[in-house]
Amino acid sequence: MSISLRLLAFTLVPLILFTGTTLADDFTQKDQDRWQKEYMSVVEKGRALWVSPKLGTNGVSCAQCHPNGANTHPETYPKFQQQLGRVIPLRDMINWCILNPLEGEELNPYDPRMVAMEAYLAHERKGVPMAPGKH
Amino acid sequence: MNSRQITRRSFLKGMGAIAAGGTLPVSLVELAFADSSRNFTFAYISDSHIQHIKGTQFVRNWDRGLIRSVAETNMLLPKPDFVVYGGDLAQLGTQAELDHGAEMLAKLNYKYHCVMGEHDYYLDLGRYWGKLFGPHYYSWDHKGVHFIVLNSILTYDKWTHERWPTPEQRMLEMAGLDNPNGSPFMVGKKQRQWLQEDLKTLKKETPVVLFSHSPIQKIYKGWNFWTEDAEEVQALLRPFADVTVVYGHVHQIQYNQIGNISFHAVMATAWPWPYPESYAQAKTHLPKITVPMNRADPFFERDATGWQFINLKTGRIDISYNLYDNTNRTVAYNRKTSRPEDTTYQSPEKRIPPQSHY
Ligand SMILES: [Fe+2]
Ligand SMILES: [Fe+2]
Numbered sequence: 001m002s003i004s005l006r007l008l009a010f011t012l013v014p015l016i017l018f019t020g021t022t023l024a025d026d027f028t029q030k031d032q033d034r035w036q037k038e039y040m041s042v043v044e045k046g047r048a049l050w051v052s053p054k055l056g057t058n059g060v061s062c063a064q065c066h067p068n069g070a071n072t073h074p075e076t077y078p079k080f081q082q083q084l085g086r087v088i089p090l091r092d093m094i095n096w097c098i099l100n101p102l103e104g105e106e107l108n109p110y111d112p113r114m115v116a117m118e119a120y121l122a123h124e125r126k127g128v129p130m131a132p133g134k135h
Numbered sequence: 136m137n138s139r140q141i142t143r144r145s146f147l148k149g150m151g152a153i154a155a156g157g158t159l160p161v162s163l164v165e166l167a168f169a170d171s172s173r174n175f176t177f178a179y180i181s182d183s184h185i186q187h188i189k190g191t192q193f194v195r196n197w198d199r200g201l202i203r204s205v206a207e208t209n210m211l212l213p214k215p216d217f218v219v220y221g222g223d224l225a226q227l228g229t230q231a232e233l234d235h236g237a238e239m240l241a242k243l244n245y246k247y248h249c250v251m252g253e254h255d256y257y258l259d260l261g262r263y264w265g266k267l268f269g270p271h272y273y274s275w276d277h278k279g280v281h282f283i284v285l286n287s288i289l290t291y292d293k294w295t296h297e298r299w300p301t302p303e304q305r306m307l308e309m310a311g312l313d314n315p316n317g318s319p320f321m322v323g324k325k326q327r328q329w330l331q332e333d334l335k336t337l338k339k340e341t342p343v344v345l346f347s348h349s350p351i352q353k354i355y356k357g358w359n360f361w362t363e364d365a366e367e368v369q370a371l372l373r374p375f376a377d378v379t380v381v382y383g384h385v386h387q388i389q390y391n392q393i394g395n396i397s398f399h400a401v402m403a404t405a406w407p408w409p410y411p412e413s414y415a416q417a418k419t420h421l422p423k424i425t426v427p428m429n430r431a432d433p434f435f436e437r438d439a440t441g442w443q444f445i446n447l448k449t450g451r452i453d454i455s456y457n458l459y460d461n462t463n464r465t466v467a468y469n470r471k472t473s474r475p476e477d478t479t480y481q482s483p484e485k486r487i488p489p490q491s492h493y
Pocket of ligand 2: 254
C-alpha cells in the first residue's frame with residue numbers, strides 16, 4: 001500500500017464512523033426526508049426573496065411581475081437571450097431584473113440567495129419538461 | 136373631412152410633440168359613425184400601481200406608464216367623451232401614492248370616472264380614495280347608455296376586519312397577487328341590492344356598460360382573476376339586451392362572452408401579468424375565445440403595457456389596445472358570432488409565435 005492510500009484509509013475511517021453509514025449508496029427514507037427538508041428550506045428562502053421589497057432598492061419585488069415565478073421559464077435556460085446576443089444561464093436574467101426593474105445591485109452568481117431563487121423557480125416549475133434553448 | 140373621423144393626418148396633428156419624436160404609440164383608429172348622435176368614444180386607463188419609495192421618490196418605471204397614458208389620451212382626436220380609470224392607482228394605498236397618482240390624473244383634459252382597485256382599498260378601506268374620487272360605486276347615463284361602476288374587490292368581513300393586526304399588514308397581504316393569505320374578491324350583498332335597485336326602472340333595450348376592477352367572472356382564483364359572487368351579478372344583468380363588462384386587475388388582454396354579457400379586460404400602464412396558464416401548478420379557465428397578448432419583452436420597459444380607446448357602437452364596444460412597445464390590437468363585438476373578436480388575430484391560422492404562453 002502506498003503512503004497516499006494509507007493516508008486515505010486513515011482519514012476515511014473516522015469519516016465513516018461519523019456519518020454512521022458503511023456504504024456510499026446505503027441511505028434510508030429518513031435520510032431522504034431530511035434531504036427534502038433541506039431542499040425545501042432553501043426553496044422557502046427563495047420564495048421569501050422573490051416577494052421581498054428589499055432585494056432591490058425601490059421596493060419592487062420579483063413577484064410583482066412574476067407571480068408564483070410564472071413567465072420566467074427556468075426549464076428553457078441556458079438559452080440564447082436574444083436581447084443580449086448570447087447564451088446565458090437563468091441567473092443572468094435574475095441579475096438583470098435585480099439591476100433594472102428592481103434598481104438593485106447584482107448578486108454574485110454563487111451567492112446562496114441566487115441559489116435559493118433558482119431553487120424556488122425550479123420548484124414552481126416542477127413537472128415541466130426541460131427545454132433548453134426554447135423561446 | 137368628417138369631424139368625427141380619426142384619420143392619420145388629424146391624429147398626427149393631435150400628437151404634436153410626441154409624434155415629432157418619430158414613434159407612434161397610439162393606434163390609428165378609423166371610425167365611421169353612421170349615426171353620430173348615438174355613437175361615441177371613451178378612453179380607459181388602468182393599473183398604474185404608483186409606488187412610493189420614500190420622501191418625494193416614487194418608482195420611476197410605474198410613474199412613466201401613467202404619465203404617458205395621460206399625455207397620449209389628451210391628444211386623441213376626436214376627443215373621447217370621458218375617461219375611466221380602472222383601479223390600482225396606488226401600490227400600497229397610501230396618501231402619498233394616491234395623491235401622486237391623482238396629480239397625474241388631474242392633467243387629463245377630460246372628465247374621468249374612477250374604479251376602486253384592491254391596492255387602493257385595503258390600507259384604509261377606501262377612505263382617502265373616496266375623498267379624492269368620490270363614491271365607491273355609482274352609475275350615470277350618457278347618450279343613451281347606462282354606465283355602472285362597482286367596487287368588486289371587497290372580500291369576507293372576517294378577513295377584512297378580524298384577521299390582521301394592522302391595516303398596513305392587511306394591505307401587504309392583499310397586495311401580493313400570489314399570496315396564499317389573500318382572499319377572494321366579491322361585490323357583496325349591499326352593492327348587489329343597490330345594483331338591483333339601480334337597474335329596476337331601466338328599459339331592457341338600454342345598453343349597459345359595467346366597470347369593475349375584478350373580472351365578474353371566474354378565471355383563476357389563485358391570483359384573484361376572480362369574483363366570488365360573479366354569477367349573482369351576472370344574473371342581475373341578464374335581462375338586458377346589450378351588456379358589457381370592462382375590468383382591470385389582470386394586466387393583460389382577455390375577452391369573453393357569457394350569455395348576453397361581453398367581457399373585456401384592459402392593460403395596465405405599469406407592468407403586464409403572465410397568463411395563469413403559464414403557472415405550471417395551476418388549473419385555469421382563461422376564456423377560450425381570448426387571443427393572448429404577445430409575451431412581454433422585459434428589455435422594453437413599457438412592453439405589454441398601455442391604455443385603451445373604446446368606441447361604443449350600437450350598444451356594444453370596440454376596444455383598441457394602445458400598446459406602447461408592440462403592435463396595437465383591436466377587439467370588437469361581432470354581431471354575426473355574438474361575441475367579441477380580435478379584428479386581426481382571431482382565427483387560429485392568424486396566430487403568431489409571441490402569442491403562445493407557457
Ligand atoms: Fe393591478
Ligand atoms: Fe388589482
